[in-house]
Amino acid sequence: MSEAAGRPDSATDWRYLLTTRGTVGLAMTVALLSVATAVVAIFTGPSDPYGPLASAVPTVVTEAAGFTGALTGFATVASAFALRRGLRAGWWATLLLMPLSAVQGLLQASPYSMPLVVLSLVSVPVLILSRHRFDAQLSLTTTQLAAGAALAGVQLYGTIGGYHLREQFDGIDTILDAFYFTLITSSTVGYGDITPNQSSEAAVLFTMSVLVLGVASFGIAVGALVGPAIQARISKTLGKMSDSQLQTLDDHVLVLGYGDLTEPIIEELVEAGLTFAVVTRDEEATEPFVAADVPVVAADPSDEEPLRRARIDRARAVVVATNDDATDALAILTARELRPDVRIVASATDRESTRKLHRAGADAVISPSQLGGHLLVRSALDGDSSAIVDRILREE
Known part of the structure; x- marks a missing residue:
């Protein structure tokens, strides 16, 4: 942070852009721009301000770039959510979609698509430089795999069957027509532009089967997708953060424990504008943090798994203040084993504990009671407490 201006300088801005949140935000911005410029291109048509591109690109290509640009934008939204979970698959998908968005922006030949082109191209090196932050493997449940297989199976069944019975349908001439019929029928949209011949019992029965199987597969798919989101909301209500919520933690201060010093520590971190997470085994203490959308893990701060969930591998510092020296x-010890290079600061109840915590691996140990006693005496004698603070901090 720049102390003079109170906000990040250019180096900090670039470093933030390479964090998980910065990369996700950049991908989401490209997604929204892709949708917006596609809509503009559809309604306004080509208007090339930078050369003969508009005249060189056929109108049908420009129109196709508009519609496909919108699809690419929505696909990028999905990949951004995968990035938010730290998935390597989401990183690959976003990396492939960024150049595609840039090409579609050029083909739209519109003055409004230039920001999309520039931002898409800028996103590529950002993604490459931040690739190490997205290393989580995609893990699908049995229900999700079954839902995907059912949905794909019904679409395949309807497409092949519809094309095979095309002579008994009004409106099916190609394989694309058959796929279109299957999609609108199984999703219960049913525009009515493709219908079975009433004289053909086979076509009617086939349409009924596509409708029943399609509704069932769509229902299973929606349940498999919405279910985890509902579970995450329930977990949050119960004072627990899901792994996807903790995945975006980056360059944060990790506070281990909840005690008398926690609230002042949190107030100082908030005032400094720093990102932080809390690990405490006091489940009641997690409620205000969850209500304030502060990342918190309700577990023993001396265990390895909670610290990994709180992304100690990305933490900038660790503050230990559990109110118990042991x-x-x-x-x-656990934090030092997981992150040998991170700075660890702890609080101690007395001078003897201060030495022990130093030996455990803390870089700095502060004894609030000792510090408070010195400050009270100095303030009572001459009112000057700054010198004693500096001396104690140097000793520690």
Whole structure:
């Protein structure tokens, strides 16, 4: 942070862009621009302000770029959500979609598509430089796999069957017509432009089967997709954060434990504008954090798994303040083992504990009671407490 201006300087801005949140935000911006410029291109047509591109690109290509640009934008939204979960598959999908968005922006030959082209091209090196932050493997449940297979199976069944019975339908001439018929029938849209011949019982029965199987497969697919979101909301209500919510943590301060010092620590972090996460085994203490959308893990801060969930591998610093020196020592040992290079600061109840926590691996240990006693005496004698603070911090 720039102390003079109170906001990030250019180097910090670039570093933030390479964080998980920055990359996800950039991908989402490209997605929204892709949809917006596609809609504009559809209604306004080509208007090339930078050369003979508009005249060189056929109108049908420009119109197709508009419609496909909207589809690419929605696909990028999905890939951005996958990025938010730290998925490697989402990273690959976004990396492939960015150049596609740039090409579609050029083919739209519109002055409004230039920001999309530039931002899409800028996103490619950002994604490459931040690739190490997206290493989670895509793990699908049995229900999700079954839902996907059922949905694909019904579409395949309807497309092949509709094309095979095309002479008994009004409106099916090609394989694309058969796919279109299957899609609108199974989704219960049913425009009525493709209908079975009433004289053909086979076509009528086939249409009924596509409708029943399609509705069932769509229902299963929606349940498989919405179910995890509902579960995440329930977990949040119960004071638990899902892994996808914790995945975006980056360059944050990790606070281990909840005690008398936690609230002042949190207030200082908020005032400094820093991102932070809390790990505490006090489940009641997690409720205000969850209500305020603060990442929190309700678990023992001396265990490895909670610290991994809170992304200690990306933390900029660790603050240990559990109100128990023994627990503090275990938490420090665990944090130091998982991140040998991270700075760890801890609080201690007395001078003896201060030495022990140093030996456990803390870079700095502060004793609030000792510091408070020195400050009270100095303030009572001459009112000057700044010198004693500097001296104690140097000793620690």
